[in-house]
Amino acid sequence: MIRRIVPPLALAAVVVVALVIGGAGRDRGPRSPAAKTQAIAEDLRCPVCQGLSVADSHSPTAESMREDIRRRVDAGESAASIKAHYVGSYGEWVLLRPEATGVGVLVWVLPVGALLLAAGGLALAFRRWRRQPAMAATEEDRALVEAALANQRNEPA
Amino acid sequence: MKGALGFGGVTLGFMAAALGVVTMAVGIHRRDGRIMATGRQFVFMVLLGAVVAAGAMEWALVTHDFSIAYVVRNHARATPMLYTVAALWGALEGSILLWGLVLAGYLAVMVHRLRARASEPLVAWATLVGLIVAAFFFALMLGPANPFKPTGGLIPQDGLGPNPLLQNHVLMAIHPPMLYLGYVGMTIPFAFAVAALITGRVGEGWLLETRRATLVAWAFLSTGIILGAWWSYEVLGWGGYWAWDPVENASFIPWLTATAFLHSVVVQERRGMLRVWNLSLIMATFCLTILGTFLTRSGVLNSVHAFSESTIGAWFLSFLGLAAATGIGLIAWRGDRLRTPGRIDSPVSREGAFLANNLLFAAFAFVVLLGTVFPLLVEALRDEKLSVGEPYFDRMTVPIGLALLFFMAVAPALPWRAASGEVLRRRLGVPAWVGALTMAACAVLGARGVAQIVAFGLGAFAVAGIVRQYVLGVGATRRADPDIGWRRALPRTVAGNRRLYGGLVVHVGVVVIAIALAASMGYTKKREFRVVEGEQVTLQSHRFTYLGIKQHETGQKTTIQARVRVERDGKELGVYAPALSIFPNAPGGAAIGTPSVRTGVLRDVYLTLVASPGEDGRITLGVQLSPLVVWLWIGGGIIVCGTAIAVWPARRARRRADPGADAAEPPPRPVPSADEETLQEAPV
Numbered sequence: 001m002i003r004r005i006v007p008p009l010a011l012a013a014v015v016v017v018a019l020v021i022g023g024a025g026r027d028r029g030p031r032s033p034a035a036k037t038q039a040i041a042e043d044l045r046c047p048v049c050q051g052l053s054v055a056d057s058h059s060p061t062a063e064s065m066r067e068d069i070r071r072r073v074d075a076g077e078s079a080a081s082i083k084a085h086y087v088g089s090y091g092e093w094v095l096l097r098p099e100a101t102g103v104g105v106l107v108w109v110l111p112v113g114a115l116l117l118a119a120g121g122l123a124l125a126f127r128r129w130r131r132q133p134a135m136a137a138t139e140e141d142r143a144l145v146e147a148a149l150a151n152q153r154n155e156p157a
Numbered sequence: 158m159k160g161a162l163g164f165g166g167v168t169l170g171f172m173a174a175a176l177g178v179v180t181m182a183v184g185i186h187r188r189d190g191r192i193m194a195t196g197r198q199f200v201f202m203v204l205l206g207a208v209v210a211a212g213a214m215e216w217a218l219v220t221h222d223f224s225i226a227y228v229v230r231n232h233a234r235a236t237p238m239l240y241t242v243a244a245l246w247g248a249l250e251g252s253i254l255l256w257g258l259v260l261a262g263y264l265a266v267m268v269h270r271l272r273a274r275a276s277e278p279l280v281a282w283a284t285l286v287g288l289i290v291a292a293f294f295f296a297l298m299l300g301p302a303n304p305f306k307p308t309g310g311l312i313p314q315d316g317l318g319p320n321p322l323l324q325n326h327v328l329m330a331i332h333p334p335m336l337y338l339g340y341v342g343m344t345i346p347f348a349f350a351v352a353a354l355i356t357g358r359v360g361e362g363w364l365l366e367t368r369r370a371t372l373v374a375w376a377f378l379s380t381g382i383i384l385g386a387w388w389s390y391e392v393l394g395w396g397g398y399w400a401w402d403p404v405e406n407a408s409f410i411p412w413l414t415a416t417a418f419l420h421s422v423v424v425q426e427r428r429g430m431l432r433v434w435n436l437s438l439i440m441a442t443f444c445l446t447i448l449g450t451f452l453t454r455s456g457v458l459n460s461v462h463a464f465s466e467s468t469i470g471a472w473f474l475s476f477l478g479l480a481a482a483t484g485i486g487l488i489a490w491r492g493d494r495l496r497t498p499g500r501i502d503s504p505v506s507r508e509g510a511f512l513a514n515n516l517l518f519a520a521f522a523f524v525v526l527l528g529t530v531f532p533l534l535v536e537a538l539r540d541e542k543l544s545v546g547e548p549y550f551d552r553m554t555v556p557i558g559l560a561l562l563f564f565m566a567v568a569p570a571l572p573w574r575a576a577s578g579e580v581l582r583r584r585l586g587v588p589a590w591v592g593a594l595t596m597a598a599c600a601v602l603g604a605r606g607v608a609q610i611v612a613f614g615l616g617a618f619a620v621a622g623i624v625r626q627y628v629l630g631v632g633a634t635r636r637a638d639p640d641i642g643w644r645r646a647l648p649r650t651v652a653g654n655r656r657l658y659g660g661l662v663v664h665v666g667v668v669v670i671a672i673a674l675a676a677s678m679g680y681t682k683k684r685e686f687r688v689v690e691g692e693q694v695t696l697q698s699h700r701f702t703y704l705g706i707k708q709h710e711t712g713q714k715t716t717i718q719a720r721v722r723v724e725r726d727g728k729e730l731g732v733y734a735p736a737l738s739i740f741p742n743a744p745g746g747a748a749i750g751t752p753s754v755r756t757g758v759l760r761d762v763y764l765t766l767v768a769s770p771g772e773d774g775r776i777t778l779g780v781q782l783s784p785l786v787v788w789l790w791i792g793g794g795i796i797v798c799g800t801a802i803a804v805w806p807a808r809r810a811r812r813r814a815d816p817g818a819d820a821a822e823p824p825p826r827p828v829p830s831a832d833e834e835t836l837q838e839a840p841v
Contacts, residue, residue, distance in 0.1 A: 004578075007586070011593050015614070018596035022610040043548050051402050053547060056395045058685075058750065058767040058779060096546025098531075107531050107545055111524045111553060118516055129500035 037070045040079050044069075044086055045094050053096055160225045163213030163305040170206025170257060171295035173199045174288050181285040190276030197275045197284055200268045203291050204261040211258045214251065214304055218244050223313050226306045227251060233318035235711070240324040246333040247319045249454050249469065250304035255334065256450075257294045259341040264291060267345055267370070279362060282352030283345075290344050293476055301469045321714070321740040321749050328388040336381030336408055340446040342374020343415065347443035347480075350436050354487035359432055359494050364422050369804050371439075375419060376800035378412050383793035394735075394750035394765045396683060396781045398789065401550040406529040407449030410522050414442040417518035424511050427573065430499045433488060434515070440484035445526075447477045457533060503575035510568035517561050524553045551678075559611055562671055565664055566592070566619035569626065588625060592618025605679075612675035616668040623661045630658070651802060659803025666795030673788035683781035685767060689774050696780050699762060700724045703778060704732065706770060714738045716751075719766045719776050723755060730755060735766040735778070752779075760784045 031039075041055035046062040054062045054069075065086075072082045086094050098104035137145075177199030184192030214227070218241050223229050231244040231251065245251045264287045271280045298304060323329050346367040353363035385405065390398035399405060418438040424431050451457070455470030488495065501508045528545040535541050570584040596614035604610055630650040631643055641649070651658040686694045688703045695701070704720040718734040733753040740749065755762040765779035 007582075011589055014593040014597050018593070018600040018610055018614070019607055021600040022596075022605055023607040045544050045546060051400055051546065052395055056397060056400070058395065058765065058777075060768075063685075091542060093542040093544050096544050097548035097552070098543050098545055103535055103539060103541070104543060107527060107549065110527060111520060114523055115516070115520045118519070122512060122516065126501065126504055129502070 159217040160305040166209030167298045173202030174292035177288040193276045204265045207258040207261040229316040233316045243330040250302045278356040283348040286348035332384040339378025345370040394752040411445040413522040507571045507573045562615040588621035591621035609675045609679040662799030666792045669792035673785040676785040681783040687775045735764040761786045
């Protein structure tokens with residue numbers, strides 16, 4: 001029994017330890033202003049580009065937006081308030097990650113809901129399959145196969 | 158003249174497709190094999206028409222025939238030859254022409270390969286459906302997307318030239334045809350699926366018929382998507398390769414459903430189950446290629462790729478509606494025949510893993526589709542503008558991608574029906590430990606980020622499982638024939654089950670791409686510097702020296718190059734020259750940045766000239782260090798190789814079937830197996 005349980009537990013322990021070490025480095029201490037600026041810029045759309053974020057774009061507009069975000073971060077403004085400022089000037093459209101309020105909530109809820117529904121459907125199907133007895137050949141089926149085989153033997157290919 | 162010739166080709170193509178549809182329909186109705194054989198011949202007439210039309214267009218482009226409006230808009234006398242030829246697919250009308258040509262080519266190959274069986278109902282109906290699709294595309298070229306429309310008014314001396322973005326890189330000549338070969342290839346399995354439903358032969362026949370065509374189309378689509386990413390990386394200059402741009406998504410969604418299909422057909426072949434699901438998947442894939450073309454070409458989106466706008470949207474939407482209604486209607490009509498009595502005994506089995514795989518691929522496709530069309534729907538229905546961009550897609554798709562990676566590691570080792578704990582331990586124990594220890598090693602060596610470490614670990618898990626299967630297979634071959642070394646045993650093993658071993662190679666390619674994605678998404682460092690001539694800046698262990706500017710003009714554009722010396726740890730890596738090109742002819746005098754990339758095995762150094770020298774003589778230099786990017790393209794190459802192994806015709810099997818073959822040669826032994834494991838079906 002012990003020999004069966006120990007290896008999977010040890011495996012799980014190694015995985016957990018690796019993830020703890022690897023995940024810890026990220027959030028230790030307050031994030032630098034540059035990292036905060038980058039994170040906010042990634043969520044905002046460059047208003048003059050074609051589908052690029054403020055962080056990715058090299059356009060002068062995006063550059064000045066990055067400078068503005070950095071100023072606000074340095075002044076202690078929160079990420080939510082900085083984004084709200086840009087929504088005020090450009091509308092909801094400037095957010096690349098739609099808010100989970102209003103109609104935007106659908107884009108988050110629908111996939112999760114659909115996945116849960118499908119997984120639930122599969123679980124139900126497995127339950128039904130388990131109840132349903134495995135198919136076995138009946139006498140009739142066997143006779144049919146026998147006849148077909150005999151037929152084939154009589155007719156050389 | 159070339160215009161008339163080309164339009165004649167289009168007309169021939171349309172007439173042949175329409176007559177072919179009628180002839181096939183009559184032949185099927187009267188069950189007359191001779192009429193069907195005639196109908197089949199029309200496919201070659203369609204191909205002839207398409208070749209004439211495409212040839213006429215290329216001729217017109219090469220000879221600067223500005224009496225054709227398309228040539229004026231997409232070509233100029235100074236355009237280099239490569240981009241002149243590539244201008245065929247540079248805009249809407251030309252790409253419809255390419256679509257028609259590729260479709261006619263696929264149909265011709267199909268009817269040629271099945272020439273002996275043209276009068277079988279399944280083949281006849283599939284030909285009919287293929288011809289209907291061809292008729293639609295040729296009708297587009299006769300009407301709203303006529304590539305040979307004459308220039309109105311005076312014939313200009315010179316044209317506008319292609320969109321500046323499209324004449325900047327060789328990949329532009331390869332990426333679109335690859336994508337089209339993939340997109341259009343999905344018509345073949347679609348046609349067979351419709352034919353299977355109409356004839357009521359909804360068993361495995363249509364799957365076997367189209368297996369190779371689907372794999373080939375899938376490989377082209379994969380290649381097209383990866384080349385598109387590469388082009389984006391090398392040309393657009395923002396440092397990334399995938400922006401979740403709606404047009405990128407439009408090619409990716411059918412790829413996702415096609416990939417799901419390639420996996421779920423195995424369950425139907427083996428167990429006879431999932432008939433409705435497989436039919437739905439391939440119909441959805443076809444519909445999504447049409448939707449993708451609608452999104453790309455109707456101008457409904459405002460994105461880098463939507464180069465053209467026209468009234469063609471309504472045509473595509475109607476055709477999409479027709480295709481979707483046909484699919485849903487037929488499946489509903491045949492509902493009773495599609496029910497199968499089988500059952501899946503346990504979720505921990507090969508079938509169970511395929512189901513999970515399909516669930517995840519479907520969810521992936523749904524997320525990308527929803528994120529792509531959601532802003533359009535909201536704008537159309539509520540007149541609000543909102544965006545769904547990279548942060549959304551990353552948040553939603555990274556977990557799905559990791560889950561898929563997990564199943565990719567586990568599934569090929571699972572037995573059919575049900576797996577016992579003992580079997581799982583024996584088959585997955587070592588690979589799982591390889592994965593776990595890889596995670597630990599990555600974390601100890603300083604890798605950060607949970608998603609990254611999980612991706613590395615799962616990648617190692619999957620590759621270890623694949624190596625294990627190869628080792629077992631080769632071992633079994635050698636036990637059966639101890640005289641041969643592994644060098645000869647390996648090809649013999651692979652030839653014994655091409656789908657399995659080819660599919661495993663594809664999986665290796667997917668792992669390579671997943672690791673490259675994780676590393677480059679997680680660990681890229683980028684900065685912008687304002688520098689004067691002679692100034693040095695550093696980023697991590699790299700030092701950059703701005704040496705000066707070089708400017709040169711060609712007929713089409715003015716190019717400003719900044720020369721930058723790159724050193725790592727004091728060792729010179731070379732002088733690179735990111736550039737800005739200004740196209741005065743293009744509307745708005747567009748400035749296009751051309752990055753300069755030093756490709757390395759471990760990391761790329763990606764330089765961009767963000768702004769040319771200002772009044773203070775400073776340039777803005779963009780510097781980016783991206784790890785492992787080159788492995789994205791290498792992974793794509795591995796995927797293509799794996800698919801090639803899987804679809805390679807099995808010559809040995811054919812010879813064995815022929816008793817009159819060379820008698821002196823001993824018959825090749827069937828590849829024996831160590832246990833039932835090596836006899837498993839392909840993972841794809």
